Amino acid sequence: MASPATTRTVRPLDGLRAQTSGPPGPGAGLVAEHLRLLGAATDHRGGSHIAVDGAGFETLAADARWAATARDVTDEATVQAATGIMAVHGRRDGGPRGIAADYASTATAVLTVQGVLAGLLAQARGGRVAQVSTSADRAGLLAVSQYLAAAGADEGEAAELSPGGPPFTSSDGTVFELETLDPGAWAAFWRALDAPETPIRAGWRPFQFRYATACAPFPEALHRTAGGCSWERIRYAAKTSGAEVCALRSLADRGIPEAPPWTLAAHPAAYATGGAPAGLPLAGLTVLEAGRRIQAPLAAHLLGLLGADVVRIEPPGGDPLRGMPPACSGLSARWLALNRGKRAVEVDIKAESDRRRLREMAAGADVFLHNWAPGKAAELGLDHEHLAAANPALVYAYTSGWAGRLSDAPMGTDFMVQARTGVGEAVRPEGEPPAPSLMTLLDVLGGLLGAEAVLAGLVLRERTGHGVRVDSSLLGAADVLTAPARGRAAEGLPPRRPAGFRRPLPTADGWIAPSDSCAGAAAAYDLRELGTEDALAQLRTHGLAATAVTADLTELHHDPRLAGSIGRDAHGAPAVPDPWSFL
Numbered sequence: 001m002a003s004p005a006t007t008r009t010v011r012p013l014d015g016l017r018a019q020t021s022g023p024p025g026p027g028a029g030l031v032a033e034h035l036r037l038l039g040a041a042t043d044h045r046g047g048s049h050i051a052v053d054g055a056g057f058e059t060l061a062a063d064a065r066w067a068a069t070a071r072d073v074t075d076e077a078t079v080q081a082a083t084g085i086m087a088v089h090g091r092r093d094g095g096p097r098g099i100a101a102d103y104a105s106t107a108t109a110v111l112t113v114q115g116v117l118a119g120l121l122a123q124a125r126g127g128r129v130a131q132v133s134t135s136a137d138r139a140g141l142l143a144v145s146q147y148l149a150a151a152g153a154d155e156g157e158a159a160e161l162s163p164g165g166p167p168f169t170s171s172d173g174t175v176f177e178l179e180t181l182d183p184g185a186w187a188a189f190w191r192a193l194d195a196p197e198t199p200i201r202a203g204w205r206p207f208q209f210r211y212a213t214a215c216a217p218f219p220e221a222l223h224r225t226a227g228g229c230s231w232e233r234i235r236y237a238a239k240t241s242g243a244e245v246c247a248l249r250s251l252a253d254r255g256i257p258e259a260p261p262w263t264l265a266a267h268p269a270a271y272a273t274g275g276a277p278a279g280l281p282l283a284g285l286t287v288l289e290a291g292r293r294i295q296a297p298l299a300a301h302l303l304g305l306l307g308a309d310v311v312r313i314e315p316p317g318g319d320p321l322r323g324m325p326p327a328c329s330g331l332s333a334r335w336l337a338l339n340r341g342k343r344a345v346e347v348d349i350k351a352e353s354d355r356r357r358l359r360e361m362a363a364g365a366d367v368f369l370h371n372w373a374p375g376k377a378a379e380l381g382l383d384h385e386h387l388a389a390a391n392p393a394l395v396y397a398y399t400s401g402w403a404g405r406l407s408d409a410p411m412g413t414d415f416m417v418q419a420r421t422g423v424g425e426a427v428r429p430e431g432e433p434p435a436p437s438l439m440t441l442l443d444v445l446g447g448l449l450g451a452e453a454v455l456a457g458l459v460l461r462e463r464t465g466h467g468v469r470v471d472s473s474l475l476g477a478a479d480v481l482t483a484p485a486r487g488r489a490a491e492g493l494p495p496r497r498p499a500g501f502r503r504p505l506p507t508a509d510g511w512i513a514p515s516d517s518c519a520g521a522a523a524a525y526d527l528r529e530l531g532t533e534d535a536l537a538q539l540r541t542h543g544l545a546a547t548a549v550t551a552d553l554t555e556l557h558h559d560p561r562l563a564g565s566i567g568r569d570a571h572g573a574p575a576v577p578d579p580w581s582f583l
Contacts (some may be wrong), residue, residue: 003333010116011039012264012459015055018449022047025064026076027109034113037260038456050196060119061131064112068135068577071561072547074287074515076136077502079104080548081513082561083140086504088553089145089427091215096511101426101481103441107139110448110480114579117455118306122281122582124462129583130282140242141565141576143444144553146294146334147214148566151328151553152240152574153333157369159209165216165438167248167419168226170234174204174387176418177436179411180243181210188241193234194223211293211414212324212334216439218449231538246410248434251422251485251495261476262453264460269465278392280307281582285458286355287367288358289342293321294414294440295474296371296399297338298447303367303454310313310342311365313358318346323394328573336573349380349444358382363390367454369397376406376410384469395457396469399450412474421478431499436531445477504549507535511549518544 017038018489019262020032022177025048040052050062067073073082080098082087101572104292110393115132121130141148167175180186183204186339190200190477226234231247238245282303290313297312304310312319319339345361348354359382362368368387372379377398384396401412410416418424418436425434427441446478450472457468489495504511505522510532514522522544527535539546550556557566557574569575 009296010266012043012456012463013052013120016040016057017043017054018050018052019043019045020047020050020114021045022046022049026066026105026139027064027112030106030109031064031112033178034109034452035116038113038117049405050116052120057120057123058130060116060123060129062112062116063133063136064108065132065133067137068565072138072545073561074545075517075518076102076105077139077513077519078545078547079136079457081136081504081547082559084144084148084550084553084556085140085439086502086513086549087551088144088214089437090429091161091213092163092435092438094164096504096551097512098504099427099437099441099502100429100497101423101485103427103481104136104140104143105443106266106481107143107445107448108134110445110452111139111142111579114302114306114448114452114455115582117452118281118580119582121455121459121462124459125534129582133581134579137562138220138565138577138579141556141562142579144475145232145576146212146337146551148556148576149328149333149574150212150326150338152557152568153328154272154572155326157213158204158325159213160217161213162508163215163220166415167424167435168223168297168396170226170231171228172230174231174234175248175434176231176234177248177415178243178245179413179416182242185242187245189237190222190225192237192241193225196221199560201227210314210438211440214440216438231522240352244410244416246416246419248419248424248436249422250434251425251482251489254422254479254482254486256486256490257479259403259476259479261480262456262470262472262505263403264453264457266460266464266468267392267394267469281309282458285366286311287369288361288365290368290370290372291399293444294338294368294370295446295450298444299397299399299404299450299454300342300369301338302448302451304341306580307366309360311361312339312342312344313347314344316348318344329571331573333452336569336571337575338573340569340571340573349382355380355382357392359387362387362394365391365394365397366458367397368462369399371399371554373425373485374400374402388467388469392467393461394467395454395461396467397450397454398471399446400473401472402475403471405473405475414440414474417442417474417478420487421475422482423478425496426482429497429499430494442474442477443559445481446472446474449477449480451511505535507532510551512536512539512546513549514539518546
């Protein structure tokens with residue numbers, strides 16, 4: 001096939017056509033919207049079957065399903081129940097809770113677009129990909145993969161898995177999130193509010209580990225302390241201690257953002273296109289990843305699953321998170337969930353000699369990906385202008401917290417972005433106080449969008465012959481996740497889901513989750529005296545769809561609904577399946 005390049009291309013899919021058809025599926029509208037934003041002329045007919053062609057590309061078919069193998073998994077609610085999302089999201093509350101936003105569908109849509117871009121990239125490089133499939137159950141497993149890995153580790157959790165956690169409420173009614181990565185700032189903040197010393201000391205560990213455990217059972221005395229102080233005093237304590245606070249904003253406050261979830265800008269210098277992949281779509285490409293925590297490492301992990309050789313840049317002595325408990329064969333199970341299969345190179349970015357070595361490595365790479373603090377790359381001489389000078393073909397990817405779009409933004413971490421953007425309202429129905437989920441919703445979705453942006457950049461590079469800078473953010477992830485709720489608000493409708501929405505029904509030995517369309521009818525039955533299987537059978541006799549809620553993530557290994565989906569890596573850590581299938 002002739003290379004589908006054109007110098008007039010300014011977006012990756014300019015000149016292509018995308019048509020959706022067939023039955024509705026997970027995130028079908030979002031798939032169509034992202035293909036449109038990427039330049040395709042989109043004919044969206046509501047279905048989950050997608051056909052993309054034009055501009056010299058062969059037809060690429062994509063399909064997004066609710067389940068690859070799972071039975072009784074037919075919609076957002078049942079996907080969340082079966083894959084453990086409800087269990088993780090509900091840890092702060094002491095029992096499974098559904099996410100009121102369509103989280104699994106959103107993740108599936110982004111993975112579907114990734115699959116389309118990867119298939120088109122393979123074609124542009126001379127390969128043959130005709131079809132790609134994704135499913136919401138595999139997207140759900142990917143979303144909980146770190147929690148699943150920890151549950152299946154050789155040792156127990158390092159922090160208690162019990163109900164509790166932020167947000168806090170001031171004496172004058174301001175609900176707020178608190179963030180600091182420094183135990184000294186944590187202690188100074190609470191001392192400024194006259195909190196007792198014992199709860200301050202006891203609270204740091206669960207607060208620090210909440211990103212890993214999705215709960216933070218710190219002493220109730222800290223909530224009482226916050227509740228006895230005005231918002232003005234709390235803000236002053238944060239300012240003087242080095243901690244940060246953010247009042248929860250509503251969906252109405254966020255409004256309707258005009259920016260897409262990522263931006264792409266081509267370098268002026270040329271790149272020699274071509275080089276057919278052998279095997280997976282990104283085979284033969286090299287990704288340098290200088291990532292911390294979840295967002296950038298997950299993006300790079302996905303690129304590795306698509307065939308790229310991922311080289312992880314770590315500080316001298318290695319990434320300290322390698323040792324974060326619980327471990328499998330001496331390595332952190334959570335770290336393995338994001339970093340298995342990557343090569344590692346230790347680089348001291350504070351030393352000029354090592355920065356020079358990193359620039360030399362970037363000169364031979366296809367992608368450089370990082371999520372450093374704002375301004376740090378430029379300060380180190382490692383921003384896109386510096387690396388593009390050495391490698392005009394480079395796709396330079398920055399996955400940030402705020403993308404520089406909010407002048408008054410707090411620290412760009414998952415829970416602070418949730419608080420600032422109205423996610424706390426979107427993920428909980430009416431009748432429950434707004435609160436950011438302690439499941440790392442935005443870190444995961446931000447990682448998915450980061451990988452999508454890199455793939456879009458690689459396609460644009462292949463078509464134009466120019467290197468590309470791509471930017472994505474947790475803010476973009478929040479906007480994508482909350483778009484349906486904000487759309488309802490813009491139409492004058494209640495932005496939040498009704499009370500009781502996606503609340504699992506208790507049985508004698510667990511919980512079940514009806515499908516969203518059957519939830520109202522199912523709630524009329526008292527199932528508390530029945531075992532889970534008998535409760536499901538009773539609902540089926542009335543034509544109601546439901547599935548059992550996975551309350552213990554270790555049960556996913558043997559769950560017949562997910563037969564063969566979960567394996568173990570070379571270290572013995574649980575490993576979820578690749579989210580795409582290519583033909």
